[in-house]
Amino acid sequence: MAILLALTVFLPLIGALALVLLPGLDKGAARKIALGTSLVTLGLCLALLAGFDPAVTTPQFAAGAADGPYGWSWLGRPDVRFALGLDGISIWLFALTGLLGVTCVLASWESITERAPTYYAFMLTLEFGLLGLFAALDVVLFYIFFEFTLIPLFFIIGLWGGPERKRASIYFFLYTMAGGLLTLLGVIALVVVHMQYSPGHVLTFSIPELTRGLSALPWDEWYRTDSWTSPQVLIFLLLFAGFAIKVPLFPFHTWLPLAHVEAPTAGSIVLAGVLLKLGSYGLIRFNMAMTPLATQALYPFLAALCVAGIIYGALTALAQSDMKRLVAYSSVSHMGFIVLGMAAMNDTGLNGSVIQMVNHGLTTGALFACVGILYDRYHTREMSQIGGTWHKFPLLAFFFIFASLGSAALPGLNGFVGEFPILTATFAVSPWTCAAATLGMILGAFYLLLLLKRVVFGPLVEPHGHDHGDHGHSDVPPIGWHEVAALGPLAALILFIGVVPEPFFARIRPAATELTRVVERQREGAARVLAKSDSIPADAAVSMLSREAR
Amino acid sequence: MTDPFSIELLTNYLLVGAALFALGMLGFIARRNLIVMFLSAEMMLQGVALSLVAFGRFHGNWSGQIFTIVILTIAACEASIALALIVVLYNRRSSLDVTVWQDVREPGIEPVDVAAEARGAVLATDADGTETYPTLTPAGVEPAHPIRPWTERRR
């Protein structure tokens, strides 16, 4: 199975190489190869999903001996290993990447005409990077994939984007990389701290091993979170820098609307659908799992950023006239919910956050696809110029309403099963935070319905350039099969997760429980340190105790 | 048996080496004639080489010598390249003054007019009266010479 996982990760890269190396490919052949590759990748993802054992909490499909390190030896000394594996948290993001890979190819089907082979090669390379990231069990591998994903997206935005594509791609690249470097520093610090203080001074880069080791580090200083310069807090902040930009949390979000607006439709889909999850996934894997005490101590700070992002993102979305920009800001708002849920650090919040990551990928992906369909036809995203599209594209209206309602967390659709546990968990930790976050529920519905009201409902409005007499625009093509094929699975999943979430939760739950157990071990460490020393001042003691104890 | 090459002896060598290096450095910084600057750089190299040989002798091994041989080899190659470059540069501007080459500077920064004093100098052939002899140019001042394209002068 380990080979199968590696194959799944590398298959898109093989497809991309084929696209680049095969001579004389035209648009038609290139997109067929890309579709074929992404479909096979999706098939392999589904096979992995089928073979995934919900009861096992350790990474699955990983190579390596039962009690030895995971993966294949790679750099030798230091022992950086090529270790891939999936657990209940990553498997869903992994599968989501596989699905959105197909969606992206289909969403680019007609709209990409120039240099198509290169474009699809970049798309597939990006998919390779994302799959690798979610499967990586080694911090170095993780970081390489984390930064690697920037490169194909940089070119996708920079070469096939809108009029301001150059500025957008550079802005996006530099901003996220600047954060990434701080994260690298944090990751190195984790490895070094582990080597320095773990019994036996093991130099390991394995994520599971680090998580385990750091939760039981025989170093008292590690469990102190009473000052900004205590090691755990510092490392938390370093890690946080890169992930918060990637998520993006308010106020690190400004790259997102720009990148979204300039990116081609498929770029937006994969950016919102998967790339943002790198941030939240990293937060779970590193900040929550390895520096939980700092996460807990900084909860007010985290929660404030999330709530500010939720409300501010929603308000800003409300004021946009550009559809894509609106959806982009809605992402800021929704990602705030996701981080808020995991910051609560109990199993309810974690479960909600993980499923909400998948949900957000689906609904936002679908919304971007809908906007892209309209853009392909009218070459504008201004809401004032498009209206009443229900008349012309009833099917699109159906998908649009469906995705919007899913995004607005309507029960029975997917947003609800994520958002409600998140808010419930938040209320248990901090009622006023939750109350403020629920404002986001109202505003969220507001901007989405406003979008629907302007674009889908009302009398038919089309841009002036397209006016051709009474019956409007006979030249506007109807919704094609590839667009239905792109949106259909997303809509189906939006409904499916909403109605039957249990298969998803069944696999997330054990992993989330495992994570809370790690957190618990660190809290025990903190309590032990507290018991040992009377010299720690009272306020430090408070921040070291678990909130439940408070 | 004690080594006749004592630490005092080494100090002497080192002092000479350091003096050579310092003089070379001063020359490199102060002189503007490209050839003189190049010679100054060579002098710095020799200062270092002398110190290395002395160290080698002091420690009783050959590494200082080996280093010096390598330096000499490199210096020879370097000299040929440097002189070729100087010829090319001279051919471009008909001047060996290093300050005529300020092109690699930040855009918007004015070139430094080091050669302002040279404008007052009088061409040797134009001067009437008693015969004059070439004198050493004061450091940092361009020597007075007719500025003509080299192609003309070659004829």
Place this chain on the structure above:
Amino acid sequence: MGFFVSNIWLIPLLPLLGGLTAGFLARRIKLDPFIPVAVGVGLAFLLSLGAYASADAERSVLVSRWIQAGSFVVPVEFRVDGLTTLMLSMVTFVSTLVIVFASGYMHGDPSYPRFFAFIGLFVFAMTGLVLSNNYILTYVFWEGVGVCSYLLIGFWYARPAASAAAMKAFMINRVGDVGFALAIFWLWAVVPNHDLSYQNVLAESTLHGLPEAAKWGIPLLLFWAATAKSAQLPLYVWLPDAMEGPTPVSALIHAATMVTAGVYLIARSMPLIALSPDVQLLIASIGCATALLAALIALTQTDLKRVMAYSTVSQLGFMFMGLGAGVGSVARLAVVAAIFHLFTHAFFKALLFLASGSVMHAMGDVIDMRRFGGLRRRLPYTYMTFAVGALALAGVFPMAGFWSKDEILLALESAPHAAEEIHFAAGWAYGLIYWLAMFTAFLTAFYTFRAFFMTFWGPEKLPSPDDPEAPPALDHAHDHHHGHDHVVTGDAAHGHHEVGVESGPIMTYPLMILAVCAVGVGVLFGPTHLLAGHLEHTLGFESLPEGHPEFSWFSAIVSTIAALGGIGLAYAMYAVPSEAPGRLARSLKPLYRASMGKFYVDELYQATVMKLVLGLAAASRVFDVKVVDGLVRGVAGAPWAAGREVLAKYHNGLIQFYAAASALSVAVLLWLLLFT
């Protein structure tokens, strides 16, 4: 457990299947889309009757475990007790009749299948709402009915007014939903085992174990939720606008069933609500204020459907007055009264709406009462049934409305005394509310019969386009234009019906059945204590104090006088065209104009809340570009500026300068290394 209880899940499922068939399949298999929905809902009604017979306070059926996110568990569990089965039977019965009516009313609309698909979906959600056995599941269906309402108000999507009304309805309901959601989060945090099922939350041990703040906080939040769904102050403004939807929708969703969900929720949570008499008084006061305000607005409206909409708001206010009156020993009496009124109101209000729809259908979609009149000869069935409904709404003996309203008044009458028993100091307020309720009853009778007389009495008059009261032709011309298009934009679309002719039997039969109910259900269920007896099989109700339900001759007589007075006044002013209404309007001009302008509540919202939100939105948009993005650019620009302004000067191209600088640096380094 019998067949009906163990298969209770069929009740929501059948309408859903019907709706899905109507939406996706019916056209393909050449089936009239209304048939699967009507069959599904009709069968659900029969099953509901079965469940009604086997209701029991402790009976619940686990269907599946739906969400298990950590400790957040939501099972799909249905409760089969008195309140649930009563609501179920009422909902499915009225729905069946409305669907039959709609099959005639909506005939010829190009979106006919979509309409029935949505209706099926709605009945699914509504039955689910009353069946669900925990707060979260109730919330799920609560939002579900909200979205059905959204989709049905916006049914004629091309009409800007419809899409605006749909959005308004959804938004205001969302505001209420947040209250509900917060109540759920709070409950989750405080109840044992995080189990939000009704039997756990409403158990006495749980209620006693609640923290003090939760004892009034959660009821308040639940009431907040109810004010949005059941259109109470300050969140009632969406309901009148919801009349943009097709009339059968108004009858079913915005009069008979969905809007009573708030009343249902409060009644269901009565043991919890009863923990805080302050909140109960608030509920009664809000109910009273809403009832009065809506009745005052209804006095001057000229749109027949809008009069009915405001009367719905007003009657919902009555129900909340009843619920709020349940302090101390009158608790059970008050809840039963409110539910009884909910029950009877569903029949006569559905009847009135459908009759209005019938009028509208016959008048070619004109609904302004000034443009038609004297229709009693042309529309005899509609006329008769409307009369029955109006009498019931006015609360005239022995119609349904009389009995239920009387019980609410009785509860209000005994509330001050009960409040005294539990030492609740503000109990005197109930006395005030009682008299205001009486006054509202008078107004109700007046405006109902004003509408009745204006529509059916006086000289016959049919709408004509050159009527001075006709609205500026813009809107209609627009509709008409699109009517020829493949797009259909309004009631105007099904304009095959000849103007001024009574609707067909498929529309009049449901009216007649409802009329019979509007006469009968009151006397059948009220004085016989059938309803009260049935509601005893409701979870938590047996623990409520029983009180002393005695028929109050005083209330009955005073309310009858009020009702007859209202009818009489309306007769005097509107039965024959006279100058009286105009004179009265002129003499009370400010009041008249305020009522006509709906007391400018919408404008108030526009000027405050909307302006604030949109202003904040615009501000954050600017803030984002100028400040947040500006900061990022500033940080990114800092190294660039440092190079440009400071370091660039030293990059002068002078090789000797560089040499000197590096020599100096080496010297400094050496000095640092050797001498410090």
